[in-house]
Amino acid sequence: IQSKEHALVPAQAEGKIAFKNVEFSYNPERKILNNINFELKSGSSIAIVGPSGSGKSTIINLIPRLYDVCGGQVTFDGVDVRDLDLEFLRNQIGIVSQETYLFNGTIRENLLYAKPDATDEEIMEACKKANIEDFILNQEAGLDTMVGNRGVKLSGGEKQRLSIARVLLKDPALLIFDEATASLDSISEKKIQDAINPIIDSRTS
Numbered sequence: 001i002q003s004k005e006h007a008l009v010p011a012q013a014e015g016k017i018a019f020k021n022v023e024f025s026y027n028p029e030r031k032i033l034n035n036i037n038f039e040l041k042s043g044s045s046i047a048i049v050g051p052s053g054s055g056k057s058t059i060i061n062l063i064p065r066l067y068d069v070c071g072g073q074v075t076f077d078g079v080d081v082r083d084l085d086l087e088f089l090r091n092q093i094g095i096v097s098q099e100t101y102l103f104n105g106t107i108r109e110n111l112l113y114a115k116p117d118a119t120d121e122e123i124m125e126a127c128k129k130a131n132i133e134d135f136i137l138n139q140e141a142g143l144d145t146m147v148g149n150r151g152v153k154l155s156g157g158e159k160q161r162l163s164i165a166r167v168l169l170k171d172p173a174l175l176i177f178d179e180a181t182a183s184l185d186s187i188s189e190k191k192i193q194d195a196i197n198p199i200i201d202s203r204t205s
Contacts, residue, residue, distance in 0.1 A: 007085040013092040014042040015173030015204035016077050017063060023071030024058060032058050036072070042173075045205045060176050064093045076174075094167035097178040100159045102151030107136060108143035110151075110162065114170035123169060130165035131195035132158065157188025164195055175205040 022036040032055045040046045048056045061067050062074050065081055073080045081089055102110050111123050123143065127133045135158055139145040151159040160180060167175060177196060199205070 007088075008079060008083055009085045009088045010077065010079070013088075013173035014077050015092065016040065016042045016075075017174065017204075018075045018078075019059070019062075019072070020075065021072035022059075022062065022069050022074060024055075024062065024067065024069055040204060042204050043202070045200045057178055060095070060178050063174070063176070064090050064095070091170075092173040093176065094170050094172035094174070095176045095178060096160070096163050096167055096180045098180065100151065100156075100163040102147050102154070102159055102162065104147070104149040106141075106144045106146055107139075107162065110147060111143075111166050111169055114166045118169055123165075126165040126168040127162075129168050129195065129199065130161045131191050132161035132165055135161075155188065157185070157191055160188070160192050161195060164192070164199075168199070173204060175199065175203050177205065 017040040019036045019038050022033055023031065024033040025031045036059065038046065048059060050056055058067070062069055063076070063081065065086060068082060073082075075081065076084060076089060076092070103113070108120075108123065111126070112118060115122070120143065124133060124136070127136055136142055136145070147153055147159075147162075151162070154162070164180075177200075180192060180196070
């Protein structure tokens with residue numbers, strides 16, 4: 001998918017989402033979504049619940065245009081996502097998924113992918129909100145701690161909280177959590193839930 005030549009780049013984003021009679025299928029013979037309608041207002045939250053394979057992740061993927069609808073429309077702040085500049089749209093969306101990807105570098109380097117010019121103060125503020133600050137401060141190298149390829153040196157919960165910190169550093173208009181605690185033990189899940197709860201109280205998610 002590419003941005004249109006005359007795609008819209010709004011001055012600011014509020015993160016309002018609406019699905020209007022949305023239909024989608026990966027295969028024409030099997031429709032995944034049929035007549036999906038809902039609205040998410042700025043600053044509010046919505047949860048999509050259903051069994052595996054019911055289309056939850058598909059709905060999420062339509063917002064940043066990883067796929068385009070087959071019918072109906074998805075709007076962002078009242079504008080069809082297909083009419084928005086793709087880079088602008090994706091810059092306004094932060095996604096924390098079940099599969100967290102970390103690069104083979106330091107904690108700082110991984111977080112700076114979200115905001116290359118971020119100061120250490122901004123980084124640690126995001127880490128504090130993500131409930132990972134204490135872990136970093138307890139490391140001898142602090143933000144310069146190496147995480148290993150795909151974060152192999154960290155636990156699942158630590159990787160997920162770093163992923164949340166990275167999204168917070170990006171400061172998007174819309175936050176999406178796609179089964180962010182599904183593969184974690186109960187202790188790690190609670191730490192991440194404690195990080196997520198205040199975030200969704202103050203942002204569109």
